[in-house]
Amino acid sequence: MKKKILSFLLFSFVFSLNVSAQETFKVMFYNLLNYPLETAVANREDDLELILSDYQPDLFLVCELNNITGANTVLNITRSSISANFEMATYVSNTSDDLSGNQNDLQNLLYYDSTKFILDEEIIVPTELRDFNVYKLKLNTVDQATNPIEFYVVVCHLKASSGTVNAQRRFEMVQELDAYLNTLPATTNVMLTGDLNIYTATESAFQELLDSTNNITFADPANRIGSWNNNVSFVDVFTQSTRTQNGFGGSTGGFDDRFDFILTSENMISTSAISYVADSYQVYGNNGLSSCYNSRINSTNCGNSSSEFSFEIRDALHNFSDHLPVTLSLETDATVLNANNFDNVISFSLEKTIIKNELVINVNDFQLKNTDLVIYNNIGQKIKTLRTNTDNKQRFNISGLASGLYYIEPLNLNVKPLKFIISN
Numbered sequence: 001m002k003k004k005i006l007s008f009l010l011f012s013f014v015f016s017l018n019v020s021a022q023e024t025f026k027v028m029f030y031n032l033l034n035y036p037l038e039t040a041v042a043n044r045e046d047d048l049e050l051i052l053s054d055y056q057p058d059l060f061l062v063c064e065l066n067n068i069t070g071a072n073t074v075l076n077i078t079r080s081s082i083s084a085n086f087e088m089a090t091y092v093s094n095t096s097d098d099l100s101g102n103q104n105d106l107q108n109l110l111y112y113d114s115t116k117f118i119l120d121e122e123i124i125v126p127t128e129l130r131d132f133n134v135y136k137l138k139l140n141t142v143d144q145a146t147n148p149i150e151f152y153v154v155v156c157h158l159k160a161s162s163g164t165v166n167a168q169r170r171f172e173m174v175q176e177l178d179a180y181l182n183t184l185p186a187t188t189n190v191m192l193t194g195d196l197n198i199y200t201a202t203e204s205a206f207q208e209l210l211d212s213t214n215n216i217t218f219a220d221p222a223n224r225i226g227s228w229n230n231n232v233s234f235v236d237v238f239t240q241s242t243r244t245q246n247g248f249g250g251s252t253g254g255f256d257d258r259f260d261f262i263l264t265s266e267n268m269i270s271t272s273a274i275s276y277v278a279d280s281y282q283v284y285g286n287n288g289l290s291s292c293y294n295s296r297i298n299s300t301n302c303g304n305s306s307s308e309f310s311f312e313i314r315d316a317l318h319n320f321s322d323h324l325p326v327t328l329s330l331e332t333d334a335t336v337l338n339a340n341n342f343d344n345v346i347s348f349s350l351e352k353t354i355i356k357n358e359l360v361i362n363v364n365d366f367q368l369k370n371t372d373l374v375i376y377n378n379i380g381q382k383i384k385t386l387r388t389n390t391d392n393k394q395r396f397n398i399s400g401l402a403s404g405l406y407y408i409e410p411l412n413l414n415v416k417p418l419k420f421i422i423s424n
Contacts, residue, residue: 023139023336024277024329025116028057028284029155029193029262031323033250036070037105040249045077047316053081054313055284055327060111061193063157065091071109078111084412087114089122089135096126108133108155108194114412116140116336118370120150125180127173132156134180139274142335144366149273149334151189158205160197170197170205178208181216189272190216190265191330195323197259199229209263218263221328222281228258236288239324242297242317250322254294255302260326273332280329285309285317297324337367348410353420357399359408364392372411378404385411398422 030051035044052060060078065071071091078086088111094104108131112119121136132154139149154177159169181190198206209218228234239260241251260283268275285297287309292302298318303311317324348368351360363369368388375384375398383406386396403424409417 022331022333023116024331025058026056026327026329027059027061027191027193027262028052028055028325028327029061029063029260030325031157031195031260031321032062032064032070032074033321033323034064034066034106036073037066038249040247041319044320045073047320048074049077049081050316051284051313051320051325052078055325056082057327058113058116059153060086061108061153061155062111063106063108063155063195065107065109066105067107071107074109075111083113083115085113085115086111087119088112089119089133092122092124092131092133094131095124096129096131104130106130106157108157110135110153110155112137114371118144118366123180125177127176129159129169129173130157132173132177132180139332139334140337141332142337147334149332151191151268151272151274152184154190154192154194156192156194156196158194158197162199166197167203167205170203171208174205174208178214178216181214184216186215187267188216188265189268189274190218191268192218192263193261193326195260198261199257200227201225202227217266219266219269221262221264221269221276224258230256232290232293234258235290235293236286237283238286238292239283239326241322242285242324243322244294244296248319248322252322254296255292256294260323262326262328268330273334274330275332277329277331280327282327284325284327285314286324348415348418350408350418350420351393353418354423355398355420356422356424357397359386359396359398359420361388361394361396361408362392363388363394367413368410371413373408374411375401376407376409376417378406 068091075088089109091109094107118138118140120138123134125132125134135153137151137153138144141149158173159166222237224234224237226234237258238255240257241253243252244254246252264276287303287307289302295301296318298315303314349362369390371388373386373388374382377383388394401422403422405421407417407419409415
């Protein structure tokens with residue numbers, strides 16, 4: 001009995017040093033404006049780095065991403081400006097047909113802090129125009145094996161422009177999403193992020209999202225339902241346009257529309273294991289000034305000496321995109337692991353240290369699953385990256401490597417590297 005008590009106390013002590021009792025997660029959605037193909041403004045990457053360095057999101061959702069090159073550049077920016085632990089979901093070109101030449105060059109993507117979230121599943125919901133990209137995430141909690149906290153993030157970009165035809169196409173796109181959401185349990189936590197291109201809350205696409213008879217009913221965390229277009233009363237939730245002049249790419253016309261949203265399923269407003277932090281919804285860069293109506297976001301009309309968002313931030317936003325990002329925070333009472341503190345107890349082992357064509361790795365720690373392992377040669381040059389899965393025993397074909405001494409270690413974790421020799 002004494003031995004059992006001692007073991008329990010030791011276990012409790014270790015975890016008291018390495019976990020946090022409550023966690024808040026910052027979320028940002030951003031329309032990247034045809035990134036990286038839009039080049040009217042030079043060095044837009046510098047503007048994005050300033051924006052992300054300032055806000056520090058844990059989840060970064062984007063639309064209007066053009067290609068894998070841009071996706072990887074944004075990943076590198078998140079790692080340099082937020083955390084080296086950032087990862088991205090699988091980049092997939094738009095699978096939907098836009099009925100006008102298959103110009104499927106506007107993609108959505110998720111970037112996330114891999115120490116806080118585990119990406120469990122990636123789903124594509126096609127429509128006649130653009131995909132809904134759906135990501136199933138799990139919090140990196142102590143008891144995730146027995147009591148997982150899961151939620152879905154939807155990233156989308158609905159049909160643009162006014163008029164009944166375009167409004168109908170937005171509605172039909174949302175119907176496709178609802179058909180998928182109807183396959184999930186009604187208690188599922190869902191967050192919808194995107195450029196909805198909706199002008200008023202009475203539009204059928206928005207009403208469909210709020211419909212209480214749906215399996216998943218969405219709510220507006222900002223609680224700013226109304227007719228947004230050209231209505232200065234809603235200037236605090238306007239997201240477009242940041243610009244009034246031509247020559248920057250994207251839309252002009254000044255600040256007069258709420259097109260970008262983060263909506264949550266109703267249960268995430270207050271009753272979920274992961275829920276919306278009250279009053280945290282904010283349009284990043286929007287100082288809420290009525291004088292900003294129809295102005296460019298970096299003008300003196302949109303900020304003063306007491307404003308939250310400085311000229312430097314608003315100027316970067318003006319230069320990077322014709323949209324402003326939307327942000328909010330989520331919270332949980334669950335105990336979330338702190339990967340930085342756990343680095344010293346993470347371990348993995350090799351089945352054999354002298355091998356020929358196959359490297360077998362024993363992985364028992366969940367932090368080493370679905371992650372990258374990097375192989376270096378004996379002079380420290382990066383030779384190969386291996387992606388682990390969820391198996392406890394990982395097998396990799398390394399027949400392409402020359403004979404010699406190598407080291408392997410997890411990417412972005414402070415874990416002692418292992419040494420092995422290839423002897424052919």
